[in-house]
């Protein structure tokens with residue numbers, strides 16, 4: 343299994359049950375795409391694969407991660423620069439009043455937005471979901487082009503679930519997330535994941551691709567792309583990858599952690615100013631580090647970030663799932679292994695559940711199933 347959050351959690355749970363685990367990751371660091379490390383010049387903690395904010399309503403998950411390091415209270419704020427103005431995200435009462443040049447109170451805004459919503463009973467894709475939530479003009483301004491840049495396809499081809507991640511608020515609450523717990527690890531995510539992996543029954547090998555292993559194992563847990571596991575024999579699943587371009591400024595560059603650019607003319611999707619992701623740190627350096635984020639199609643060997651899940655991907659996934667079910671001895675899990683757009687807390691929840699099933703099976707002489715969470719169905 344890889345050394346990302348999901349793999350580390352499964353390994354920990356197996357190790358605590360007395361099973362020995364080898365964790366192998368082709369990268370030279372643990373924590374997968376959550377990896378953080380300090381910039382050598384400024385000491386700023388950099389989210390090496392883009393901004394990751396931990397948030398959850400699941401008390402068990404919160405209690406679990408809290409055991410492995412100190413977490414700092416954090417409230418994520420995101421703004422959008424579009425049409426020569428800066429708006430507050432997620433779409434909230436300030437966004438609505440600024441956009442429509444109005445001063446509505448919550449109930450008025452809610453009634454007003456209802457008048458913009460076309461009657462779509464069961465939104466079938468991202469566009470329909472967005473239109474039925476905020477109507478045409480807000481969709482065109484804030485969602486359509488950002489989504490085209492992020493996913494590289496028309497929003498009509500994307501699942502509605504992608505937009506359901508974002509709240510719409512008829513208040514001035516601009517907290518990007520609505521979960522009860524929202525926090526950042528004081529010393530970065532990599533320290534947390536390294537602590538999860540720190541157990542006498544876990545051996546960690548970094549910089550090693552799983553394909554190069556020659557030992558045999560009682561069971562394999564695979565958190566890479568399922569298409570890669572099968573040597574891409576049926577074809578390549580679609581993924582998006584990200585490219586980051588660094589800008590160093592003096593002083594506060596953005597004034598917030600993340601600025602989105604939902605207009606079609608700007609090639610990047612968002613900018614992240616890393617020092618604002620660790621507001622409790624005493625940043626002595628006058629230099630600030632901003633990353634511009636560009637989304638693009640992944641090719642073999644790319645760092646994978648988002649499963650695309652177009653209709654053709656769903657069909658291919660079904661075929662790979664069929665292969666996986668005929669291959670005893672391997673369990674697929676995690677954002678890549680199960681080809682699901684899940685957040686950190688959901689990945690940890692699934693890893694804990696997967697480990698529970700696996701421990702029961704392995705300690706009673708049975709083989710754990712290929713999937714504990716079914717990867718097919720509504721994305």
Ligand code: UDP
Pocket residue numbers: 422431484485486488489492504505507508602604
């Ligand atoms: N999105 C958008 N405009 C925005 C922010 C988000 O259209 O300003 C859409 C876009 O399709 C994105 C999805 O909402 O992929 C989820 O956004 P989120 O901020 O949760 O993305 P993540 O941080 O996971 O990349």
